[in-house]
Amino acid sequence: MSSKYSFYQIFNSHIKREFLINFRSLIDVISIISFMILIITLFVLGIGPFQEKLGLVSNSIFWIGLILAIIPSLEKTLQRDYDNGWLDQTITSPISLEFILLSKSIAYWLIIIIPLLISLPFFIILLNISLKLIPWLFISILIGGLSISLVGIIGSALTLGAKRGNILLPILIIPFIIPILIFGVGVSETISVNESPIGNLFLLIGFTLIYLVISPFISAFLIRIAISR
Amino acid sequence: MLYLKDLTIKRGSKIVFYNWSTKFKNSQITIINGKNGAGKSTLLRAIAGLIPLEKGVIKNNSNEIFKDQIKWGENLIFIDSKNGLSKDLTVYENLKIWSEMRGWNVGDNDLQKALSSVDIINYKKVYISQCSEGLKKRAALSRLYLSFLFDVKFWLLDEPTNELDKKSIILFNKLIQRFIENKGTVLLACHSLKLFDFKYELLNLDLLKK
Numbered sequence: 001m002s003s004k005y006s007f008y009q010i011f012n013s014h015i016k017r018e019f020l021i022n023f024r025s026l027i028d029v030i031s032i033i034s035f036m037i038l039i040i041t042l043f044v045l046g047i048g049p050f051q052e053k054l055g056l057v058s059n060s061i062f063w064i065g066l067i068l069a070i071i072p073s074l075e076k077t078l079q080r081d082y083d084n085g086w087l088d089q090t091i092t093s094p095i096s097l098e099f100i101l102l103s104k105s106i107a108y109w110l111i112i113i114i115p116l117l118i119s120l121p122f123f124i125i126l127l128n129i130s131l132k133l134i135p136w137l138f139i140s141i142l143i144g145g146l147s148i149s150l151v152g153i154i155g156s157a158l159t160l161g162a163k164r165g166n167i168l169l170p171i172l173i174i175p176f177i178i179p180i181l182i183f184g185v186g187v188s189e190t191i192s193v194n195e196s197p198i199g200n201l202f203l204l205i206g207f208t209l210i211y212l213v214i215s216p217f218i219s220a221f222l223i224r225i226a227i228s229r
Numbered sequence: 230m231l232y233l234k235d236l237t238i239k240r241g242s243k244i245v246f247y248n249w250s251t252k253f254k255n256s257q258i259t260i261i262n263g264k265n266g267a268g269k270s271t272l273l274r275a276i277a278g279l280i281p282l283e284k285g286v287i288k289n290n291s292n293e294i295f296k297d298q299i300k301w302g303e304n305l306i307f308i309d310s311k312n313g314l315s316k317d318l319t320v321y322e323n324l325k326i327w328s329e330m331r332g333w334n335v336g337d338n339d340l341q342k343a344l345s346s347v348d349i350i351n352y353k354k355v356y357i358s359q360c361s362e363g364l365k366k367r368a369a370l371s372r373l374y375l376s377f378l379f380d381v382k383f384w385l386l387d388e389p390t391n392e393l394d395k396k397s398i399i400l401f402n403k404l405i406q407r408f409i410e411n412k413g414t415v416l417l418a419c420h421s422l423k424l425f426d427f428k429y430e431l432l433n434l435d436l437l438k439k
Contacts, residue, residue: 009332013329020318085311092307093332094302094303
């Protein structure tokens with residue numbers, strides 16, 4: 001049989017695996033969505049019945065809700081595979097761990113982003129976001145989500161095997177998510193004042209590309225340390 | 230031939246092996262024996278590349294194995310007590326995705342045969358979360374069959390027989406015998422030697438001077 005590796009096949013198998021695991025139990029997906037709904041509802045109710053006040057902060061609330069909702073589920077992305085020995089199997093396979101982690105972060109990105117995009121109309125109504133923002137919001141969530149999952153994999157690898165990793169992880173990764181928050185909100189804000197959002201969007205893409213390059217290498221390095229303990 | 234030269238392996242701050250050399254011949258089964266904590270798993274994990282060597286080299290014939298980890302990965306199947314099965318996938322899906330993850334293109338027919346080789350074909354649609362420990366171990370051991378289709382020459386097995394029943398042990402013996410006939414090398418950590426009806430070399434780690 002052929003021993004040529006089709007990277008597309010390997011990539012595909014990881015996406016399939018993560019989708020099967022996550023959409024079969026659905027618990028992670030539901031928790032992300034419901035947590036985001038909770039955060040946004042609390043913000044909106046806390047602001048009170050003033051539309052102008054909400055208009056000032058709605059973009060930031062949306063992004064903060066997005067980040068806070070994703071963080072709790074990040075820890076499990078690698079912890080589960082570490083506990084059941086899947087990571088041992090991937091390290092003793094002919095495929096480089098870096099490539100596997102890249103596939104894994106992209107799979108995770110799709111898993112969190114698809115339900116969020118489906119429930120986007122609901123958030124738009126809740127936060128009274130203007131309609132001309134929707135395509136830009138769509139794009140910036142897509143790109144920002146990829147950054148968050150790439151950074152999240154690093155954090156997840158860093159807290160592998162650590163007790164209380166769920167508390168440590170947000171503290172470690174939020175500094176790296178701050179640029180995503182700033183430029184993600186920036187995209188929406190520039191449109192609100194009728195300016196071009198391209199600059200902010202490019203910076204968002206730039207940070208995502210940086211994370212795309214460094215994340216697999218850093219997390220593979222960290223996982224090798226965690227496994228060897 | 231697998232040569233281990235001047236190996237020093239640390240686990241945490243404890244030195245498990247110090248300047249230790251040995252070799253494992255091809256087409257041979259080596260059963261690694263020793264009391265708990267003697268370093269059976271540490272040795273297997275080190276050879277698999279999961280624990281970095283403090284000092285020393287491991288050579289497969291004349292190639293240092295960790296210089297080309299990809300090639301070593303092709304050559305190797307490692308199974309330990311953690312199995313590497315996802316509990317939300319079925320027995321069949323676990324095997325299929327495992328083989329795809331290694332870049333292997335295995336047909337449905339061969340996957341069925343692999344599951345039959347450890348007599349777990351009747352459970353192929355059962356989720357791992359509903360399997361007993363013995364079934365889980367058999368699901369993990371079904372991977373071994375796939376090494377006959379590809380160029381795998383080493384099996385590193387850490388206590389594979391712990392949860393198996395009598396019939397599965399006979400099937401496991403058959404798999405090993407077939408692998409040895411195909412010029413494979415097996416390193417097997419195990420406590421009881423009665424289970425195996427083949428010729429093996431014994432490596433007793435208790436007798437090492439450390």
